[in-house]
Structures are given as structure tokens and as C-alpha cells.
Amino acid sequence: MSISLEIKNLSKSFGGIVAVEDLTFNIKSGEIMGIIGPNGAGKTTVFNLITGVYQPTRGQVIYKGQDITGRPPDEIVKLGIARTFQNIRLFKNLSALENVVTALDLKNPMYNLASTFFLNWPFIPGKVKRGEKELRQKAMHYLELVGIADYAYKQASAMPYGLQRKLEIARALALEPELLLLDEPAAGMNPEESMELSHLIRDIQQKLNLTVFLIEHHMDLVMEICDHLYVINFGRELAEGNPEEIQANPAVLKAYLGEGRKGA
Amino acid sequence: MNFSLIFQTLITGLAIGGIYSLMAVGYSLIFSILNFSNFAYGMVIMLASFMGYFAMSKLHVGMGIALFLAMVGAGTLSFFNERVAYSSLRKRHAPPLYFMISAMGTSIFLENMVYATIGSQYNAYPQIFAVPTIKIFGASLGKMDLFAIIFSIIAIYILNYFIQHTRTGISIRAASYDSTVAEINGVNLGAVIGLVFILAGLFAGISGVFLGIKYMAYPNMGWITNKAYVAAVIGGLGSLPGAVVGGIILGVLESFVSVYVSSTLRDVFSFGTLIIFLVFMPSGLFGKYLEEKV
Amino acid sequence: MYIQGILILCMINAISAVGLAVFTGFTGLMSLGHAAFMAVGAYTCAIATKTFGIPFFIALPMAALMAGLVSLVIGIPTLRAKLRSDYFTIATLGFGEAMRVLLENLPITNGARGMAGLARFSVLPTVFLIFVIVVFFTKNFIFSRYGRMAIAIREDHIAAEMAGINLFQVRLRSLFFSAACAGIGGALMAHHIRFIQPNMFTNVQSTLLTATVVAGGMGSITGPIIAAFIFVMVPEVLRVAEMWRLVAYGALLVAIMVLRPQGIMGYREFSINGIIRYFRNLGTKQDKGGTVS
Numbered sequence: 093m094s095i096s097l098e099i100k101n102l103s104k105s106f107g108g109i110v111a112v113e114d115l116t117f118n119i120k121s122g123e124i125m126g127i128i129g130p131n132g133a134g135k136t137t138v139f140n141l142i143t144g145v146y147q148p149t150r151g152q153v154i155y156k157g158q159d160i161t162g163r164p165p166d167e168i169v170k171l172g173i174a175r176t177f178q179n180i181r182l183f184k185n186l187s188a189l190e191n192v193v194t195a196l197d198l199k200n201p202m203y204n205l206a207s208t209f210f211l212n213w214p215f216i217p218g219k220v221k222r223g224e225k226e227l228r229q230k231a232m233h234y235l236e237l238v239g240i241a242d243y244a245y246k247q248a249s250a251m252p253y254g255l256q257r258k259l260e261i262a263r264a265l266a267l268e269p270e271l272l273l274l275d276e277p278a279a280g281m282n283p284e285e286s287m288e289l290s291h292l293i294r295d296i297q298q299k300l301n302l303t304v305f306l307i308e309h310h311m312d313l314v315m316e317i318c319d320h321l322y323v324i325n326f327g328r329e330l331a332e333g334n335p336e337e338i339q340a341n342p343a344v345l346k347a348y349l350g351e352g353r354k355g356a
Numbered sequence: 357m358n359f360s361l362i363f364q365t366l367i368t369g370l371a372i373g374g375i376y377s378l379m380a381v382g383y384s385l386i387f388s389i390l391n392f393s394n395f396a397y398g399m400v401i402m403l404a405s406f407m408g409y410f411a412m413s414k415l416h417v418g419m420g421i422a423l424f425l426a427m428v429g430a431g432t433l434s435f436f437n438e439r440v441a442y443s444s445l446r447k448r449h450a451p452p453l454y455f456m457i458s459a460m461g462t463s464i465f466l467e468n469m470v471y472a473t474i475g476s477q478y479n480a481y482p483q484i485f486a487v488p489t490i491k492i493f494g495a496s497l498g499k500m501d502l503f504a505i506i507f508s509i510i511a512i513y514i515l516n517y518f519i520q521h522t523r524t525g526i527s528i529r530a531a532s533y534d535s536t537v538a539e540i541n542g543v544n545l546g547a548v549i550g551l552v553f554i555l556a557g558l559f560a561g562i563s564g565v566f567l568g569i570k571y572m573a574y575p576n577m578g579w580i581t582n583k584a585y586v587a588a589v590i591g592g593l594g595s596l597p598g599a600v601v602g603g604i605i606l607g608v609l610e611s612f613v614s615v616y617v618s619s620t621l622r623d624v625f626s627f628g629t630l631i632i633f634l635v636f637m638p639s640g641l642f643g644k645y646l647e648e649k650v
Numbered sequence: 651m652y653i654q655g656i657l658i659l660c661m662i663n664a665i666s667a668v669g670l671a672v673f674t675g676f677t678g679l680m681s682l683g684h685a686a687f688m689a690v691g692a693y694t695c696a697i698a699t700k701t702f703g704i705p706f707f708i709a710l711p712m713a714a715l716m717a718g719l720v721s722l723v724i725g726i727p728t729l730r731a732k733l734r735s736d737y738f739t740i741a742t743l744g745f746g747e748a749m750r751v752l753l754e755n756l757p758i759t760n761g762a763r764g765m766a767g768l769a770r771f772s773v774l775p776t777v778f779l780i781f782v783i784v785v786f787f788t789k790n791f792i793f794s795r796y797g798r799m800a801i802a803i804r805e806d807h808i809a810a811e812m813a814g815i816n817l818f819q820v821r822l823r824s825l826f827f828s829a830a831c832a833g834i835g836g837a838l839m840a841h842h843i844r845f846i847q848p849n850m851f852t853n854v855q856s857t858l859l860t861a862t863v864v865a866g867g868m869g870s871i872t873g874p875i876i877a878a879f880i881f882v883m884v885p886e887v888l889r890v891a892e893m894w895r896l897v898a899y900g901a902l903l904v905a906i907m908v909l910r911p912q913g914i915m916g917y918r919e920f921s922i923n924g925i926i927r928y929f930r931n932l933g934t935k936q937d938k939g940g941t942v943s
């Protein structure tokens with residue numbers, strides 16, 4: 093199996109406060125890798141560093157052998173990394189379908205600026221109208237994939253919370269990524285819903301041949317679908333291994349059960 | 357090089373720079389707490405200038421009382437500016453864009469109200485000192501300018517003491533650091549913001565009177581009150597020491613540009629400086645630049 | 651003749667407002683310097699036709715292009731730096747002021763005295779034709795993938811970046827488009843009033859333009875057009891003096907922000923279908939009321 097993402101000695105501090113320190117791990121192509129750790133351990137910071145939202149203080153992010161450290165987010169997305177957000181970030185006033193269409197534009201440019209201006213006349217079918225129609229069909233396909241096609245024309249902010257998370261996944265998939273980062277996809281879901289979601293993630297991962305990297309607090313979901321786990325605490329590496337190993341790791345148990353350490 | 361000309365230019369620059377500092381302090385104070393650019397502030401200064409003018413020429417009071425009246429008037433105006441135009445936006449957490457539009461609306465309203473009711477003419481203050489200038493090392497300095505500089509230093513010193521050492525001052529600093537956290541910890545945000553606008557208004561009052569004495573009172577004073585933003589940006593938006601230093605730097609630079617380059621290009625230079633600072637040094641000399649959080 | 655004059659003015663303002671709507675309403679950045687682009691358009695067109703004798707139909711696209719190019723001067727550094735939205739606005743304000751002072755001091759613009767005796771090219775059919783073309787282009791731009799990118803940025807710029815959208819490129823493109831429209835508006839204005847002067851293009855003018863967009867509703871094209879017509883026509887009909895008009899505009903801006911920040915249309919477009927839907931909804935609401943009682 094080839095390596096999809098390599099993280100080398102990644103560190104980030106905000107004005108002297110260390111968020112993550114010296115993290116090193118690899119994600120293999122085609123696996124589902126989970127990153128877990130107590131609240132405030134720096135998991136989302138890792139995502140932000142990979143996707144270019146933050147610049148690392150030290151260290152490297154290497155994607156498919158290419159150093160992408162410090163590149164702007166839109167370039168990183170173009171290389172094939174897409175993500176969702178912990179605090180859902182949809183285009184709130186747009187419909188579910190429009191949210192996905194917006195993401196589709198990246199890999200499916202249907203027409204250029206000149207035809208936008210000059211080749212879109214009322215009542216006359218043209219390149220622009222054809223392109224838009226095709227994109228909408230494609231977008232529908234992604235909504236079906238995550239099972240929210242019934243909500244296609246609903247305003248994103250008016251959708252139920254759990255479905256907004258699914259819409260975010262659909263939007264990320266529309267970017268046609270090879271590596272998908274999911275930031276707490278099951279947050280706010282009950283155990284039943286999160287199990288259903290874990291099956292969905294597994295299905296999609298296999299159908300689209302994706303590498304998945306996810307942050308999650310629902311341990312049942314994590315243990316169910318992850319091939320590999322990376323555990324951090326206070327911004328530092330705590331353990332790495334497959335779910336069975338992690339579950340038996342005393343350091344991990346200690347971090348999760350607290351043992352009087354503040355902030356865990 | 358002509359030393360006495362350089363010295364004279366410096367003195368002239370310091371005199372106007374002192375007023376810029378005063379304006380920038382008030383403007384920056386509001387920026388520090390509400391985190392938006394209060395474009396209406398310039399018009400509060402303009403109205404303060406008119407208040408001082410009417411107090412002295414119509415009520416025939418002395419400069420001290422005129423200054424006091426202008427400060428009270430501008431403080432009140434500034435307070436109501438916040439209550440009418442911003443407080444409801446603040447309560448519903450509107451984006452900064454809305455605050456700025458509301459501020460521009462207030463600014464247009466106030467300026468044109470003066471045009472419509474008082475008129476566009478220039479109103480000169482009565483003469484204050486019989487012999488208006490003194491000589492320092494061969495350079496002439498207006499007595500009024502000297503008075504303005506001294507008064508400005510005192511006012512800024514008092515403000516600084518108030519903010520650093522009183523309980524209310526600590527509330528203001530807490531609120532400007534993080535208004536939500538401050539509110540949770542028992543700071544009455546509405547009252548603190550009201551107070552900040554009054555304080556800013558007092559500074560508008562002082563600078564308005566000094567500007568009026570120097571350049572007369574007229575509704576189209578926006579070109580000069582806009583310098584408050586420039587000075588505040590140079591010093592760092594939201595920083596009070598920055599506002600003071602920024603004002604003085606801007607005053608001196610402008611003075612040198614008008615003497616040694618071109619007086620007509622002075623304003624192009626000032627606004628060019630503004631843009632250069634915003635682009636290359638958005639935190640200015642002393643400020644902090646907050647990026648939006650993810 | 652009088653009515654014609656008002657209509658021309660309405661459409662000229664609507665052209666500039668539509669352009670700014672693309673920028674402010676769809677990328678969420680506020681400009682207080684668009685009067686500068688109107689000025690660039692006005693002066694370019696006036697100098698081209700008067701000084702160099704270039705035909706109007708060539709001078710007008712030149713005006714649009716020149717305004718667009720000038721917008722890059724301020725747009726490239728400020729948008730590349732990804733300034734916070736409020737810092738950007740302050741920068742545009744400074745830029746507008748600097749441009750005006752520059753125009754007052756350039757020999758080719760005849761300084762503060764301005765340029766008089768311009769030919770009267772902005773007649774009703776011409777202005778109407780250009781208005782239609784500009785609205786057509788704007789509509790095409792907004793309801794395309796380019797407009798979609800801009801809207802995504804307005805909605806959530808971080809999510810937009812993570813959807814592969816280049817903030818700088820999209821914002822600059824919108825700014826260029828809006829500046830070109832403002833340039834056309836300025837050029838038409840110059841050949842309507844037949845006299846231009848730097849102090850016609852102050853930050854009050856910029857603010858009024860922004861006010862038109864805000865009042866019309868950010869995220870709408872028809873809203874700002876309606877607002878532009880109202881802003882010109884109502885004071886004309888009531889025959890109020892210029893300064894009272896501005897007093898009212900100022901108060902109106904504050905009132906909109908406090909009471910109805912979404913403006914007249916707010917994210918919606920005016921259309922015949924929309925009206926039909928509105929009345930149909932009205933009907934169903936009444937029906938429901940009937941069944942309850």
C-alpha cells in the first residue's frame with residue numbers, strides 16, 4: 093500500500109501557546125485512519141494545518157510525495173484533499189443542491205468567462221445552460237449518495253442538524269478528493285445514527301476508493317470503522333496502532349479516564 | 357539644508373499632529389471596544405467645532421467654558437450616536453459591514469444637517485491671544501498650538517490613568533479584550549460601551565474646538581477629520597499609545613511633505629500611507645491584528 | 651424632456667449600483683471608494699472624446715476598461731493581503747480620497763475647475779441600450795459558476811476556500827467588474843450633465859452608491875436597480891433640496907441597518923413568477939385563516 097499523507101514533526105503554536113507539538117504519522121492510501129484524543133488535544137488544529145487554514149510553526153505535510161506545507165487551502169483542495177468542519181460550515185442561504193454544485197465547479201468547469209457573458213441568452217439553449225443542467229444532475233447524484241436527495245431544494249440552514257453534516261460530506265465528495273478529512277462527522281448524533289453514519293462512511297470510502305482521515309469522539313464508531321488510530325493528548329503523540337492495540341493501551345486509558353490531570 | 361526651515365516644519369507638524377492624536381485617540385477607543393470603524397466620529401468632531409464656535413461668538417464665553425460646553429455636547433452626541441445607530445446591531449451580533457454602513461449613514465446625516473440648517477460658510481473663532489505667536493529657537497509657534505499640545509498631553513494622560521488604574525477603566529480594558537467573556541464576568545457591557553462613546557465624544561469635543569480655532573468651523577471638515585483614521589491605522593487600530601504616536605508621526609510627515617514635496621499632494625501622501633500600512637502592516641506600530649477564527 | 655432627464659439619471663445610477671451589487675452584495679466586501687471609479691470613467695471618456703476626438707462608442711468601453719484597470723491598483727494589494735473586511739473598507743475610503751485629490755492636481759483633468767462643454771451623448775435610447783446590456787451581463791455573471799463562487803465567499807469564506815475557490819481571484823474579478831460598471835456610469839454621467847469636476851466624486855457619492863445596494867438588498871440585482879430608481883425619482887418628485895435629500899439618505903441608511911438590514915429584496919430577485927407566487931401564497935394563507943375560524 094502506498095502512502096497518501098505523511099506528517100513530519102508537525103508543530104503549531106499560537107503566540108507562545110503550543111497547540112500541537114512534534115506530530116509524526118503516515119496515512120496509507122485506501123485506509124480509514126482516525127485521530128482521537130480528549131477535548132482540546134489539538135485534533136482540529138491538525139486538520140487546519142493539513143488543509144492550509146493555518147501555517148505550521150515547524151514540520152512538514154507531504155501529500156503523495158509532494159510537500160504541501162503552507163500552501164493555501166484552495167491549492168490543497170485542487171490536489172485532492174477535501175474536508176468537513178466541526179462547526180458545520182455550509183453556504184447557509186443556498187439550497188442543498190447549490191451547495192454541492194458550488195463544489196462541483198472545481199473539477200468540472202463547464203464554461204469559461206467569455207461564454208458566461210456572451211453565450212447565455214434568454215430562451216436559447218447554450219453551453220452555459222447545458223453545463224448548469226449537467227452539474228445539477230451530478231450534484232443530485234452526490235446527494236443521493238449520502239441519502240439526502242429529498243432535501244435538494246431545501247435551504248441548507250433549514251435542514252435538520254444531522255443532515256447538514258451529511259450535506260457537508262456530499263459537498264466535500266463533489267470536490268472529487270482522494271483524501272477526505274472528516275471533523276467529528278457524528279457530533280450531536282445518537283448511537284444509532286452514528287452507527288448508520290459509520291456504515292455510510294465505509295460504503296462511500298469503498299465505492300469512491302477514498303482514503304479517510306477522521307476526528308471522532310464516538311468510540312463505537314471509531315473502533316468500528318478505523319483501520320488505524322493515532323492518539324494525541326495536549327498536542328503531543330500519545331499512541332498509535334490498530335483499534336485493538338489502542339483499546340488496550342494504558343497511556344490512552346489514563347488520558348481518557350483523567351487521573352486528575354486538568355484539561356483532559 | 358536650511359536648519360531653521362526644518363525646525364519650523366517640525367514645529368508646525370507637531371502642532372497639527374497633536375490634534376490628530378486627540379482625534380485618533382477617540383476613534384481608536386471606539387475601535388478597541390466595538391471593533392469597527394466609526395465613520396460618524398469625524399462629524400462629531402465637526403459639530404463640536406461648531407459648538408465651540410457658537411459658545412464663543414454668540415454666548416461670548418471664554419475659551420475654557422467653550423471647550424467644556426463642546427466636550428459635554430460632543431460626549432452627549434457620541435453617546436446617542438451609539439444608542440441610535442449601533443446598539444441594536446450590537447445586540448443582534450450584526451457583521452462589521454452593517455456597523456460601518458450605519459456609521460456612514462450617521463455621518464451623512466449629521467454633515468448635511470449642518471449644511472441644511474447652518475449653511476456651508478466658514479466660521480472663524482474670535483481671536484484668543486492678542487499676540488498669537490511666540491518664537492522658539494527662531495521658529496514661530498502659535499500660542500494656541502502650544503496650548504493645544506499641552507492640553508492634549510494632559511487629556512491623554514488623564515484618559516490613560518483612568519483606563520489603567522480605575523475599576524471602570526479595567527472593565528473597559530476587559531471588554532475591549534473580549535466583550536463576551538467580560539460580560540459573563542459581570543461587566544455591564546451596555547454601560548461600558550456607552551461610557552466609551554462618551555469618552556470618545558469628550559476627545560472629539562477637545563479636538564473639534566482646537567481644529568475650529570486653527571482652521572475655522574465649517575461642515576466640510578471631513579477631509580481633516582478623516583486623518584483620525586489614518587493616524588489610528590499608522591499607530592495600530594484600537595491601540596491608544598498607537599493613536600498618539602500615529603497622530604504625531606502623521607502630522608510631522610504631512611508637514612514635511614507639504615514643505616519639501618508639494619502641499620497639494622499632501623493628502624495623496626496621507627491616504628497612500630494609510631493603504632500601505634493596511635496592506636503591509638495592518639497591526640500598525642502598536643496594535644494587534646486579529647485574524648478571524650476557524 | 652424633464653422626465654427623460656430623470657429616467658436617464660435613474661438608469662445611470664442603476665448601472666453603477668448593479669456593478670457595485672456584484673461586488674458588495676455577492677462577495678460581502680464594502681467599498682467606500684467607488685466614486686473614484688466613476689471619476690476615472692468620466693474623465694477617461696471626457697478626455698477621449700473632447701481632447702482626442704475619439705468616437706463615443708469607442709470611448710465608453712475605454713472608460714470601462716480604464717476604471718477596471720485602476721481598480722486593480724487598489725484591489726491587488728488589498729485583496730491579496732486578505733485584509734479583514736473593515737480594514738478593506740477603510741483602505742477603499744482612503745483610495746477614493748487620494749484619487750480625488752489626484753484629479754484636482756493633474757494637468758490633463760484641468761484640476762479642480764473640471765471639464766466643461768462635453769458633448770451630449772447620453773440620450774435616452776443610448777443610455778437605455780447600455781443599461782440593458784449591463785444588466786444582461788450582470789445577470790449572466792451572477793447566475794453562473796463565477797457568481798456562484800462569489801456567493802460562496804459571501805456565505806462562508808473559509809468553506810469557500812476549502813471548496814477550492816481562490817478568494818483573491820474571485821474578489822478581484824468582482825471588483826474589476828463593479829469598477830468597470832461604475833466607469834460606464836461615470837462616463838454616461840459626464841455626457842449627460844456635460845460637465846465634470848473632481849468634487850462630484852466624493853466619498854459621499856461612494857457611500858450613496860453603497861447605500862443604493864444596501865437599501866436594495868445585498869445579494870440581489872433587481873433590488874439595487876429598484877433602489878436606484880427610487881433614490882433618484884422620489885426626491886425629484888418631492889422637489890427637495892439636495893442637502894435635505896442627503897439628510898434623508900443618511901437617516902434611511904441607519905434605519906435600514908437597524909430595522910431591515912436585508913433591504914428591499916435581500917437575496918431575492920424581482921420577477922413576474924415571484925409576484926404570482928407572492929399573491930398565491932397570500933391566497934393560501936387567507937384560506938388557512940378561513941379554515942381555522
